[in-house]
Amino acid sequence: MRKSFVILASCMLSITLMSGAVLAKSDNGQGKKETMTGKQSVTVSTPADEKDKGKEKDKGKETVTNATYNNGHNGYKGLLNAIENVKDKPAGAVIAELLLTQYNTQLTAEMKAELEAIVEKDAALSALADMLDKNGSVTDAVYVEKEAIKANVKNLDSYKKLGKLYEKMGDNGVKLYVNGEEPSYEVAPILTNGSTLVPFRAISEALQAEVVWNKEERSVTVTRDGITVKLFIDKKIAYVNGQQVILLVPPTIINGSTVVPVRVVSESLKATVKWEPETQSVVIYEE
Numbered sequence: 001m002r003k004s005f006v007i008l009a010s011c012m013l014s015i016t017l018m019s020g021a022v023l024a025k026s027d028n029g030q031g032k033k034e035t036m037t038g039k040q041s042v043t044v045s046t047p048a049d050e051k052d053k054g055k056e057k058d059k060g061k062e063t064v065t066n067a068t069y070n071n072g073h074n075g076y077k078g079l080l081n082a083i084e085n086v087k088d089k090p091a092g093a094v095i096a097e098l099l100l101t102q103y104n105t106q107l108t109a110e111m112k113a114e115l116e117a118i119v120e121k122d123a124a125l126s127a128l129a130d131m132l133d134k135n136g137s138v139t140d141a142v143y144v145e146k147e148a149i150k151a152n153v154k155n156l157d158s159y160k161k162l163g164k165l166y167e168k169m170g171d172n173g174v175k176l177y178v179n180g181e182e183p184s185y186e187v188a189p190i191l192t193n194g195s196t197l198v199p200f201r202a203i204s205e206a207l208q209a210e211v212v213w214n215k216e217e218r219s220v221t222v223t224r225d226g227i228t229v230k231l232f233i234d235k236k237i238a239y240v241n242g243q244q245v246i247l248l249v250p251p252t253i254i255n256g257s258t259v260v261p262v263r264v265v266s267e268s269l270k271a272t273v274k275w276e277p278e279t280q281s282v283v284i285y286e287e
Helices: 002-017 047-059 064-069 076-086 090-102 109-119 121-134 138-151 156-168 200-206 262-268
Strands: 175-178 190-192 195-199 210-214 219-224 227-232 237-240 243-246 252-254 257-261 272-276 281-285
Touching (some): 090 109, 121 138, 121 156, 138 156, 156 175, 195 200, 195 262, 200 210, 200 219, 200 262, 227 262, 257 262, 262 272
Parallel strands (some): 175 281
Antiparallel strands (some): 190 195, 195 257, 219 227, 227 237, 237 243, 252 257
8 A cells, every 4th residue: 555655646746746857957958958956967968079079078977076066057957967876865956945045047948847846845745645535544654754854854744744743543642753754662752841851862873873881880871972961860960071061851661661851962063952832742853
């Protein structure tokens, strides 16, 4: 079901947003064309170009870095090459926005249409999820809304929509998302005294941090990128790189799992923490 749905969704998005995705323009009347539809930029030469084939072969080896950062009028070509590898990731929207704002006059109408579709991909997916929900396909709507979140991990509206879809399926309670994904955990996040406690190991592993448990001290320590956060069970004192921090709520153990205040851990590890109140969703992402 999911596979057939992905095909359907892809077709709908292609028809709605990316018609005319094969992008080409002539270059100095020599019969050369550029396209964004393949994995890489493709050059097609006419017979008139064959005599320069050797020189063009070396030219074609220009790196993406050089093409992106040279000061000539073709500097945008490196970005066109780069976006092919990340158009389905959050970075794709960033590069697309850069092309539209800084190289707008050098883009064809077809290129602009495709780039605008990439920028708005999360909105398009979310709209498709709404359609599926209205047609009673809540499970498929959940799947598409998850894809919308992956396209833009900062959009809280997508998390809200997903939370409401979960509620329709009877899945209530606090939700946790890290970089657009839902980490697995044995104990669900909880709200207590105005703070949200989340499973320590789940969030740390999702952020690719190292976790150490000290049985004698009853402490947990997480280390990532030179930053160390140490917390003590049932104590409101934590240490971030040796500096004392006072917590509103102490870490505790529930059913054998340690839960800790989400904000102090995530922000100490340089991640952004957002709270979506309607669906009680904890959203953590790295800039």
